[in-house]
Structure formats: structure tokens, C-alpha cells
Amino acid sequence: MAETNTKRPIFSQEETSYELKVPYLKKLFRFLLPYRKWLFLTIIFMFIATVADLVSPYLLKKAVDDFIPKKDFKGILAIGVLLVLTLFINKECSKNKIKLANRTGQMVLFDIRKALFDHVQSLSFSYFDRNSTGRIIVRIVNDVNTLNNLFTNGIVNVITDMSSLVLATVIMFSIHPKLAAVTFTVVPLFLAILFATRNAIKKNWRKVRRKIANLNAYIHENISGIRVIQAFVRQKVNKAIFKDVIDDVFVSWMKAIKINNLFGPFVEICSMIGTLIIYWYGVKLLKINGVTVGTLIAFVSYLDRFWRPVVTLSNFYNQLLVASSSSERIFEVLSIEPEIKEDENPVDLSTFKDTIEFKNVWFSYKDENYVLKDISFKVKKGQMIALVGATGSGKTTIVNLLARFYDPQKGSILIDGIDLRKISFRSLRKLIGIVQQEPFLFSGTILDNILYGRPNASLDEAVEVCKFLGAHEFISQLEDGYYTQVNERGTRLSTGQKQLICLARLLLQNPEILILDEATSALDTQSELMVQSALNKVMKNRTSIVIAHRLSTIRDADLIIVLDKGQIVEMGTHDSLVSKKGVYYELCTSQIRFVKAG
Ligand SMILES: Nc1ncnc2c1ncn2[C@@H]1O[C@H](COP(=O)(O)OP(=O)(O)OP(=O)(O)O)[C@@H](O)[C@H]1O
Numbered sequence: 001m002a003e004t005n006t007k008r009p010i011f012s013q014e015e016t017s018y019e020l021k022v023p024y025l026k027k028l029f030r031f032l033l034p035y036r037k038w039l040f041l042t043i044i045f046m047f048i049a050t051v052a053d054l055v056s057p058y059l060l061k062k063a064v065d066d067f068i069p070k071k072d073f074k075g076i077l078a079i080g081v082l083l084v085l086t087l088f089i090n091k092e093c094s095k096n097k098i099k100l101a102n103r104t105g106q107m108v109l110f111d112i113r114k115a116l117f118d119h120v121q122s123l124s125f126s127y128f129d130r131n132s133t134g135r136i137i138v139r140i141v142n143d144v145n146t147l148n149n150l151f152t153n154g155i156v157n158v159i160t161d162m163s164s165l166v167l168a169t170v171i172m173f174s175i176h177p178k179l180a181a182v183t184f185t186v187v188p189l190f191l192a193i194l195f196a197t198r199n200a201i202k203k204n205w206r207k208v209r210r211k212i213a214n215l216n217a218y219i220h221e222n223i224s225g226i227r228v229i230q231a232f233v234r235q236k237v238n239k240a241i242f243k244d245v246i247d248d249v250f251v252s253w254m255k256a257i258k259i260n261n262l263f264g265p266f267v268e269i270c271s272m273i274g275t276l277i278i279y280w281y282g283v284k285l286l287k288i289n290g291v292t293v294g295t296l297i298a299f300v301s302y303l304d305r306f307w308r309p310v311v312t313l314s315n316f317y318n319q320l321l322v323a324s325s326s327s328e329r330i331f332e333v334l335s336i337e338p339e340i341k342e343d344e345n346p347v348d349l350s351t352f353k354d355t356i357e358f359k360n361v362w363f364s365y366k367d368e369n370y371v372l373k374d375i376s377f378k379v380k381k382g383q384m385i386a387l388v389g390a391t392g393s394g395k396t397t398i399v400n401l402l403a404r405f406y407d408p409q410k411g412s413i414l415i416d417g418i419d420l421r422k423i424s425f426r427s428l429r430k431l432i433g434i435v436q437q438e439p440f441l442f443s444g445t446i447l448d449n450i451l452y453g454r455p456n457a458s459l460d461e462a463v464e465v466c467k468f469l470g471a472h473e474f475i476s477q478l479e480d481g482y483y484t485q486v487n488e489r490g491t492r493l494s495t496g497q498k499q500l501i502c503l504a505r506l507l508l509q510n511p512e513i514l515i516l517d518e519a520t521s522a523l524d525t526q527s528e529l530m531v532q533s534a535l536n537k538v539m540k541n542r543t544s545i546v547i548a549h550r551l552s553t554i555r556d557a558d559l560i561i562v563l564d565k566g567q568i569v570e571m572g573t574h575d576s577l578v579s580k581k582g583v584y585y586e587l588c589t590s591q592i593r594f595v596k597a598g
Pocket residue numbers: 129365366371389390391392393394395396397398
């Protein structure tokens with residue numbers, strides 16, 4: 001958790017482990033399998049580039065030891081040509097290696113992101129109840145992005161560096177084992193310091209990532225809650241908090257960089273000591289034990305090719321740590337099974353013929369805290385049923401169960417005698433249409449939104465539906481009519497207008513059963529009248545289950561179900577319930593009192 005700050009509100013933070021988790025990395029690398037041919041080709045290019053790079057010091061040695069003393073110009077020229085050729089091969093192969101590695105890396109990221117998105121789309125509502133939008137977006141965008149470095153250059157570079165390091169060592173030992181052994185006496189010192197500093201480096205980068213996670217969470221919260229923030233005039237306070245949060249990132253970043261940057265010079269010092277040893281010991285051995293000036297020059301070059309990769313190799317460990325924690329979170333999502341599953345042999349229900357029945361239904365969102373207790377009722381085809389009750393009494397939960405967003409723990413819900421769990425998702429979604437309290441429009445044109453459930457329908461059909469609902473007039477008055485762009489929240493339109501577009505979308509799909517979840521409660525009186533009149537048209541000749549905040553709209557319902565703390569306490573028509581003078585009567589009178597007082 002982040003350090004507590006008295007000024008700072010608590011905002012969602014993620015605990016992340018930064019241990020190297022090999023099983024997750026293994027799973028991650030499995031995404032590389034489809035691209036093994038490309039990877040293989042990349043490694044071939046890399047290998048040729050490395051060998052070409054390692055040949056040049058040897059050529060120099062040959063020139064210095066053999067051709068220059070003998071003034072063999074032909075030999076010198078041949079070496080020159082070979083040097084140019086190795087340089088050319090090295091550059092060309094490196095270029096292709098980078099191109100292929102980037103392509104492979106991007107394809108892998110594409111696959112991971114696609115797998116995540118597809119999986120998240122298939123998850124049940126309970127997953128979205130437990131996880132905030134921000135958290136889910138971070139999985140699909142940020143966690144996958146952090147793998148970018150590893151897949152586009154990390155893996156290939158590490159193979160390049162390892163082979164350069166190993167080959168340089170082998171060549172040095174094969175040219176002059178004694179000189180090589182003395183040169184590498186500095187390696188144990190390097191390893192000792194590497195292990196001593198590794199934990200400090202790791203700890204500091206872990207801190208940076210935690211601070212960045214906090215920053216992401218705070219930005220997300222501020223953008224999602226912008227309306228509340230502005231309503232409470234919190235901008236100034238939030239700006240100050242934000243400054244603290246970015247300060248934290250800045251300070252922790254600078255500290256981590258400072259420690260990290262010590263590593264480079266330290267490797268240089270080791271490399272320099274190695275070079276000094278070559279000169280000191282090599283000059284001593286000059287002309288004896290086969291050490292020549294050319295050998296010394298080649299040794300210095302090979303030593304450089306040994307130390308250069310060391311820095312990138314140590315960074316690779318950091319990359320692996322980050323990838324390991326990201327992959328842990330990615331696979332955690334991928335391993336979640338959707339709670340609502342389609343039956344293996346689902347029944348296709350093409351039409352709704354007779355009844356919807358709730359039979360002794362018990363439901364809890366979590367553990368044994370039942371929010372619906374022993375709910376039983378029947379809805380006949382063509383009827384309008386209303387659910388009423390105090391806030392939290394379980395009205396929305398009932399319609400969520402009917403739409404099969406959740407499954408009940410006990411009891412069953414039947415449509416024409418068939419258990420909801422047996423009905424295919426496709427036919428159920430076709431049969432039932434839902435109008436939510438908060439209308440939701442996708443980015444695109446108004447027409448795209450209307451055709452959302454039936455993309456093959458024509459503009460004429462959309463216009464006909466809109467005319468029927470009374471939405472055509474305002475749509476055609478917009479700058480681009482049906483082709484007007486709306487964004488995700490449809491901010492260019494009023495809530496009532498958005499609700500009408502959602503109704504048009506629903507009507508085009510022509511569901512037989514309608515669920516209206518307080519569809520007019522977010523509207524002002526004028527818009528409410530407009531939407532209510534459209535709703536009445538949509539409800540005609542359909543079976544509907546209505547949750548209404550204004551009881552006057554459900555007076556004509558065939559059955560009113562009154563809920564209290566998850567139980568049905570009364571059931572009947574408006575008149576019968578009013579004459580009973582029970583809970584419903586109380587609700588009606590309190591609303592009348594409220595309206596009069598208003
Ligand atoms: N996703 C959820 N996870 C956990 N508990 C939930 C969830 N949704 C609702 N609840 C709880 O279930 C109970 C019933 O909620 P529900 O939304 O069905 O009531 P409601 O009658 O529709 O209320 P309102 O009129 O305020 O919309 C409440 O106690 C609520 O806190």
C-alpha cells in the first residue's frame with residue numbers, strides 16, 4: 001500500500017508481487033509458439049550478425065601480426081575488404097533481426113490482447129461487480145504494454161548478448177588461455193557487487209511501479225468521477241493531491257535511476273580494469289607464450305564485446321520481473337471461468353408462448369447473504385407486471401435473474417416451462433429486451449446505435465421505428481441527422497433523447513418480453529412524458545416487467561408485486577392492494593404526500 005497521507009483520500013490500489021514467477025512466464029512464452037518460425041529466423045539473423053561482429057577483431061589481429069610486419073599489401077587489402085564485408089553483414093543482419101523481432105513481438109502482444117478482450121467479453125456480471133472498469137482496462141492495455149519491451153527486443157537482445165558474451169569468452173580462451181584467465185579475474189568482483197546491488201535496484205523499481213499504479217488509479221477515479229468532483233467544487237483540492245501523487249512518482253523514479261545508473265559506470269570500471277590487466281600482463285608476455293601485439297588488440301576488442309552485453313543482460317532481469325508480475329495478472333483474468341455458462345445442449349426458444357415463472361427462487365450476490373428469499377410468481381403472456389418496493393428490496397435483482405445475468409442458488413426460473421439454464425443464450429437475448437435506467441450509447445453514429453442489435457436492418461426500418469417512437473423529429477433536426485456522431489456516453493444528446501435511441505434499438509430487435517428498469521427515473525418531467533409515451537407504444541402487445549419509481553405509471557399493471565427486504569410481501573392489482581391498506585398503500589400515500597409537499 002502507498003504511504004498514508006492525511007490529505008489524501010483512499011483510492012483503489014493494487015498489490016503487486018515482483019517475484020520471478022516461472023510458471024506464468026512459461027505460459028507467456030507459449031504465445032510465442034505460433035511464431036516460432038519467425039523467431040527462429042530472427043535468431044539466425046542475430047547469430048550471423050554476432051559472428052560477423054566477432055570476426056573483425058580476429059581479422060585485425062591477423063593484419064597486425066602477419067601482414068603489416070611483412071608489408072604484405074595484398075593481405076592488408078584482403079583484410080580491409082573482409083572487414084567492410086563483415087561490417088556490412090553485421091548491419092544488414094541486425095537490421096533484419098530488429099525488424100523481425102518487432103513484428104513477432106507485436107503479433108504476440110496482439111494475440112495476448114485479443115485473448116484478454118475476448119475472454120473479458122465472455123465473463124459474467126459477477127466479475128464486473130468485483131472489478132472496476134479501470135482495473136479491467138489496465139489489464140488489457142497497461143499490463144500487455146509492459147510486455148512490449150520483453151517481446152519486441154528483450155528476448156532477442158538477450159540471446160544476442162548471451163551469444164556475444166559466450167563466443168567472445170571462448171575465442172579469448174582459444175587465442176590465449178593464460179591471458180584470458182588473468183583478464184577475467186575481475187569477474188568475481190563484478191558478480192559480488194552485482195548480487196549486493198541487485199536487491200536495492202529491484203526494491204527501488206518496485207516502488208516506482210507502485211507509485212505509477214497509484215497515479216493511474218487516481219487519474220482514472222478523477223476522470224470517471226468528474227461530475228461529482230465539479231459538483232462538489234473539489235478541483236483545487238484534487239489538483240493538490242494529484243501534485244503529491246506525481247511528486248511521489250518523480251522522487252521514486254529519480255532515486256531508482258540514480259541507483260540504476262551506478263551500474264553502467266561500475267561495468268565500465270570492471271571493463272577498464274580488465275583492459276589494464278591485458279596491457280599490463282600482455283606486455284609482460286609480449287613475444288613469449290605466443291602473445292603478440294595483434295593478440296593484445298584483439299583481446300581488448302573481445303573484452304569490450306564481453307562487458308557491453310552485461311548491462312543489457314542485467315536490465316533483462318528487470319524486464320523479466322515486470323513481465324512476470326504483468327503475466328500473473330493477465331493469466332489470473334484468463335483463468336476466470338464465466339459463472340454463467342450455456343447448457344451443452346441448449347434449447348432454442350423461438351417464441352414466447354405462455355408463461356414466465358419464478359419458482360421458490362433464492363439468490364445472493366455473495367456467500368449466504370440472500371437478497372431474494374423464496375420468490376415465486378407467474379407472468380402470463382401479454383401481461384404487464386410491476387415490481388415495487390423500497391430501495392434495495394431486490395427489484396433489479398429479480399430482472400437480472402430473468403435476463404440470466406446471474407443464476408439463482410436455489411429454485412428455478414422457467415419460460416414456457418423450460419428452465420432458463422437450458423435455453424440458448426441467443427434465443428434468450430432475442431426474446432428479452434431490457435431498457436436500463438441509464439441509457440448507454442456506443443461511439444459511432446446514431447444509426448449505428450439503432451442498428452446495434454440488427455446490423456443488417458435498413459435505414460428505412462430505423463426511420464420507421466424512430467417515427468413510431470416520436471424520435472424522428474429531433475434526430476432529423478441534428479446537423480447530420482441519423483449520421484450524427486455520438487460518443488460512448490452520448491454527451492451531445494439529452495438523457496431523454498438517448499433513452500429514445502435505446503428504445504429504437506430495442507424495438508428494431510423486436511423482443512417479446514420487455515424489462516423496464518426505472519427507465520424514466522433519470523429524466524425531467526418533460527422528457528419523462530416523451531419517453532413514457534414511447535414506452536407505452538413499445539409495451540403494447542408485449543409481455544413486460546416494469547420497475548417504476550413513479551407508482552402512477554403502473555396503475556394499470558395486471559399484477560403488482562411488492563417487495564420488502566428480498567421477500568414478496570404483497571401481490572395484486574392496484575385497486576386490490578390499495579383497498580388492502582398495506583405496504584403498497586403506504587408507498588402510494590407517501591408518494592402523494594411527497595408530490596404535494598414538492
Ligand atoms: N452487484 C451486486 N453485488 C452485491 N450486492 C448487490 C449487487 N447489486 C445489488 N446488491 C444488493 O442486493 C440488494 C438488492 O438490490 P437491488 O438493486 O436488487 O434492489 P432494488 O430494489 O432494485 O433497489 P433500487 O430501487 O435502489 O434500485 C441490495 O441490498 C443491494 O445492496
